Amino acid sequence: YAYLPSESPRAMVMLVHGGSWIGGDKSMMRPYRDVLVQQGYLYVSINYRLLLSGATYVEMLNDLGLAIQFIRLNASFFNLDTTQMALFGVSAGAHLSLLYAYSRTSPIPIDYVVALVPPVDFSDPAFLTMGNQELQLFQINSLTGTNVADAEELETSGYPQPWLDASPITYAATAVPSLFAYAGQDELIPSSNLPRLLAELDTFEKPYESIYFPNSGHSLSGDPELIPLLNQKILTGLSLSLD
Numbered sequence: 001y002a003y004l005p006s007e008s009p010r011a012m013v014m015l016v017h018g019g020s021w022i023g024g025d026k027s028m029m030r031p032y033r034d035v036l037v038q039q040g041y042l043y044v045s046i047n048y049r050l051l052l053s054g055a056t057y058v059e060m061l062n063d064l065g066l067a068i069q070f071i072r073l074n075a076s077f078f079n080l081d082t083t084q085m086a087l088f089g090v091s092a093g094a095h096l097s098l099l100y101a102y103s104r105t106s107p108i109p110i111d112y113v114v115a116l117v118p119p120v121d122f123s124d125p126a127f128l129t130m131g132n133q134e135l136q137l138f139q140i141n142s143l144t145g146t147n148v149a150d151a152e153e154l155e156t157s158g159y160p161q162p163w164l165d166a167s168p169i170t171y172a173a174t175a176v177p178s179l180f181a182y183a184g185q186d187e188l189i190p191s192s193n194l195p196r197l198l199a200e201l202d203t204f205e206k207p208y209e210s211i212y213f214p215n216s217g218h219s220l221s222g223d224p225e226l227i228p229l230l231n232q233k234i235l236t237g238l239s240l241s242l243d
Helices: 026-037 057-073 092-103 133-144 151-157 161-165 168-174 193-203 224-242
Strands: 010-016 042-046 080-090 110-116 178-183 208-213
Touching: 010 026, 010 057, 010 092, 010 224, 026 042, 026 080, 026 224, 042 057, 057 080, 057 092, 080 092, 080 224, 092 110, 092 168, 110 224, 133 161, 168 193, 178 193, 178 224, 193 208, 208 224
Parallel strands: 010 042, 010 080, 080 110, 110 178, 178 208
Antiparallel strands: none
16 A cells, blocks of 8 residues: 655655564554654555565565665655655564664665564563463564474573574664554563663664553553554654654
């Protein structure tokens, strides 16, 4: 999906859906597009290869890059400012957005990332102490192309390099300005995960904003009164970074 403003060239916001890297579709990002369209931003919402197709995070990041390259090559049609753009992801899409922006050279420079409830550190031991450990291992192994059998293996051998390479926290030193929303009752991402990233960003004096949803699970639905604040922070961050 794409929205094409009729005015002078505008910066692009690329929307990246969630779904645990297993499912999901670009249509899931429709609730966020109105916030962007009202402010005149060009938005593009994309799909990417998923785990069940055999893709790892590397292929998923490649798909983001291919989409950005396509948009760049067609910039005149899209009425696009090719000097800057933003990524906006939710859950797995937020993970990919952060990882791409922090670790890759983009065909269009990325100046800002909106990341809602992102997994950011697969070396956080809490990942395997919450929820279904077998499912967590399947997802991370599939995402990284590894075959870790259980938590004991991690304790004995340490975390495999692909787990670190797939974690946005690894690239905190090259982070771009970011906005995070995270949930106090998240049932999918350990509560320690995102604060670990924020501490690392502080170490490198990287700019970020965060908003905490204390009563919400992964869907951020438990604190409806905070949604207007989140939208305000999204638009303020985009304005400061892209306009």
